[in-house]
Amino acid sequence: MKTLRSKFRSAALALSASGVLLSAVSSLPARADEISGDQPLIVAAADCYSIGQQVAAQNGGTLxxxxxxxxxxxxxxxxxxxxxxxxxxxxxxxxxxxPQN
Known part of the structure; x- marks a missing residue:
């Protein structure tokens, strides 16, 4: 009985996580021409990664x-x-x- 309860809990958690993911994705515009000037487009993670690669190379280390x-x-x-x-x-x-440029 205890394993059934834990499997049910895991399934409920997975369903709620997928619902949150779907709600976040559905709020994004479908096409690039739907993006207006008041909606910022964030590509910070890729920029910071490339900046990090450069900093690591300058210091002789690994990112x-x-x-x-x-x-x-x-x-x-x-x-x-x-x-x-x-x-x-x-x-x-x-x-x-x-600084992020």
């Missing part, structure tokens, strides 16, 4: 995380780079905040 944020009313990218340690030590975690 661990790239996310967009707002700091002081300005859109920025928060970049986390893992820089290899010296003499076989653990990599250092370096965080960079770069």
């Amino acid at each position: 661990a995380k790239a996310s967009s944020a707002t700091r002081g009313g300005q859109a920025v990218c928060v970049i986390v780079v893992l820089v290899p340690g010296k003499d076989g030590e653990r990599p250092r975690r370096s965080e960079f905040v770069v």
